[in-house]
Amino acid sequence: MSNAAATASSTPLATTTLPARKRFPVLARFLENRLAVVGLVIIVLLYAAAFAEPLLATHNYAEITFGNRTKPPSSEFWLGTDRSGRDVYSRLIKGGQVSLAAGFAAVLIVMTIGTVIGAIAGYFGGLIDAIIMRFTDILLAIPLILLLITAASLFRPSLRTTIIVIGVSSWPGAARLVRGQFMQLKGLEYITAAKAVGASPARVMAKHLFPNALAIIIVETTLWLSYAILLEASLSYLGLGVQIPTPSWGNMLQDGQSELLFGAWWLTLFPGLAIFITVLAFNLLGDGLRDAFDPRHRSR
Numbered sequence: 001m002s003n004a005a006a007t008a009s010s011t012p013l014a015t016t017t018l019p020a021r022k023r024f025p026v027l028a029r030f031l032e033n034r035l036a037v038v039g040l041v042i043i044v045l046l047y048a049a050a051f052a053e054p055l056l057a058t059h060n061y062a063e064i065t066f067g068n069r070t071k072p073p074s075s076e077f078w079l080g081t082d083r084s085g086r087d088v089y090s091r092l093i094k095g096g097q098v099s100l101a102a103g104f105a106a107v108l109i110v111m112t113i114g115t116v117i118g119a120i121a122g123y124f125g126g127l128i129d130a131i132i133m134r135f136t137d138i139l140l141a142i143p144l145i146l147l148l149i150t151a152a153s154l155f156r157p158s159l160r161t162t163i164i165v166i167g168v169s170s171w172p173g174a175a176r177l178v179r180g181q182f183m184q185l186k187g188l189e190y191i192t193a194a195k196a197v198g199a200s201p202a203r204v205m206a207k208h209l210f211p212n213a214l215a216i217i218i219v220e221t222t223l224w225l226s227y228a229i230l231l232e233a234s235l236s237y238l239g240l241g242v243q244i245p246t247p248s249w250g251n252m253l254q255d256g257q258s259e260l261l262f263g264a265w266w267l268t269l270f271p272g273l274a275i276f277i278t279v280l281a282f283n284l285l286g287d288g289l290r291d292a293f294d295p296r297h298r299s300r
Helices: 002-016 025-032 034-051 088-124 126-141 144-154 159-169 172-185 189-196 201-237 249-257 266-293 295-299
Strands: none
Touching (some): 025 034, 025 266, 034 088, 088 126, 088 159, 088 172, 126 172, 144 159, 144 201, 159 201, 172 201, 189 201, 201 249, 201 266
16 A cells, blocks of 8 residues: 555656657757757748837938938948848848738738638548549649749739638648648548537548547648748749838838949848848748658658
């Protein structure tokens, strides 16, 4: 009796003294990936800098001073000025706020639509799946950038339009991914048991299937963030996205290209570097999360 009591009382202690690697295996695997951690740190710093713009900006990003046109980087203007005399550093921070927010909002739309449609197709299968997937295949057959340009040109270019166009046009890939996960999971025994006790399809999908597909949805969301930021920059560069005077990294590139012939290299270098570093950081984070959730990827 005393031995059983001693064993029972020692169980909680043994549980609490488990190594962190065993208690949080996904986190431990993620932290072992140094590049993924670097990507996460860069992303946190980028978002912190973008939304601390009022504190970090040295000038008014929209202030036009023709006497300061296309000045190179200096102690007064850290990253130089554009052809309207506006401070590139302050516009870069504000543009980061716009581009990062637009990418995040667009991905929320993409993953929401893609998850719902993919879940319905994967769970019900049959005719419903066939109809949804044929429509998805049609959208996937059209080059995404062409679809985006066409949709953006039909509406008045703005930040809101850019977010909606990217979100509504880009969900088929996410839908196919979620569909595949749901089709793989729905044949498991605990799903069959849930159906046998009378659980509704909505309950089975929300309570049993979605939590088990959440890992791959998180990874896909992270990777899609980098792509959405690139798409926003592309549309803004073409004049179909965020409109000047509101800065985004894309329209800053477009605005600076005409000055390259006059040696104003800083107008395209710094927005281009910002896009490159951001996309690279999200890809590093996405790869790290994929390896953390599914260690089998490490050997590939």
